[in-house]
């Protein structure tokens with residue numbers, strides 16, 4: 169079946185109303201849960217084969233997240249799907265008002281390679297829970313994970329309900345040329361713009377989960393040892409290939425020296441003398457990305473790390489001291505294990521750095537001054553963030569996850585994934601036992617009454 173035929177058969181399946189039944193959705197998710205538990209070790213192996221991701225990181229950042237989303241969705245699907253009663257407006261008296269969650273229809277999910285399993289499965293779970301049919305396109309850069317994902321989906325779903333289409337850019341383009349009811353895209357800003365343009369053709373609603381240059385500020389009051397430890401974890405997990413990784417560091421001059429020393433100790437503690445030999449340190453996903461990152465190291469002062477091995481796509485955990493703001497490493501999102509450090513003396517010094525880039529996906533502040541943290545949260549627009557740690561806001565499914573400006577449109581996680589994939593239909597039911605005459609012509613003498621009603625509504 170080619171892509172247009174597959175999309176049409178999903179549209180026909182959606183039209184058959186089967187996905188409107190909550191038990192149908194729940195059973196589908198239960199089957200998925202069983203299969204992802206059964207295939208967990210295969211996924212872990214695939215992630216290792218794709219970019220040497222350790223078993224621990226695979227469980228922490230991929231399989232456990234998918235299982236948690238499934239468990240929560242199965243527990244709540246009935247209450248999330250129920251029509252929600254809201255207060256009626258006095259203008260409509262007598263009436264009741266409800267919000268109905270309605271599936272969009274046939275949806276497209278395009279996933280990236282950096283967390284190739286959970287960034288494909290987490291939106292998929294919400295899309296199914298909300299009653300849509302789904303075509304999922306995993307990234308071609310992590311072929312082992314893509315293959316297992318396809319096998320899982322084929323073992324669980326009728327292809328007219330959920331299908332995986334593997335392929336690269338041309339497949340993605342062919343998919344985008346179809347008419348969808350919703351598109352959920354996770355990936356880079358430039359491709360996000362391509363997706364938005366394709367969606368605009370049919371006025372298809374989109375979620376765009378993109379990237380950006382996420383700053384981290386460490387002020388003079390911060391607990392430096394703890395900040396270094398948490399930054400080593402958040403920056404180098406997944407080999408720095410994390411959309412919400414702190415991209416660059418803005419640090420108060422008075423604590424810079426101490427920070428560099430602590431950061432070095434923490435890298436040693438996490439990955440040993442030679443991180444290349446550490447079982448816990450992943451590789452860059454491919455040579456193209458390795459070359460892109462290696463270019464950033466040229467002519468920079470690497471005070472920690474800087475070693476590379478192209479044969480293994482290995483780049484050591486690296487700290488660059490005071491890069492020029494026009495240099496390669498400060499041009500765009502780094503998306504690798506390279507951390508540029510820029511010191512500041514006054515807030516104005518770092519203002520100009522942060523303002524140089526579009527609104528980031530994340531912002532991190534390490535400080536012991538509550539007022540400073542609050543000021544930074546209020547001052548800058550960013551997708552989400554953490555005070556005194558990095559990336560952990562991702563782990564709370566009660567928080568919306570998504571970007572703003574160039575870092576994305578919309579959000580998901582937990583109930584919000586269900587809401588993202590649902591159109592919210594507002595419906596008023598009028599009572600027939602009374603028909604207030606105010607709104608009907610002739611209007612003469614009714615204006616005062618109307619104004620009073622408007623005040624109460």
Ligand code: NAD
Pocket residue numbers: 278279280281282283287305306307308335336337340341344354355356357359360362376377378379380410411412501503529570571576
């Ligand atoms: P990418 O944009 O290159 O690719 C993402 C997907 O789009 C892939 O499935 C790919 O096949 C497809 N694609 C690539 N080029 C295309 C084109 N020209 N036309 C149509 N489709 C195309 O992104 P990536 O390299 O896989 O992922 C890295 C980027 O994703 C980073 O910028 C990162 O910050 C971002 N990201 C964001 C989040 C988030 O939740 N906000 C999560 C992970 C990654």
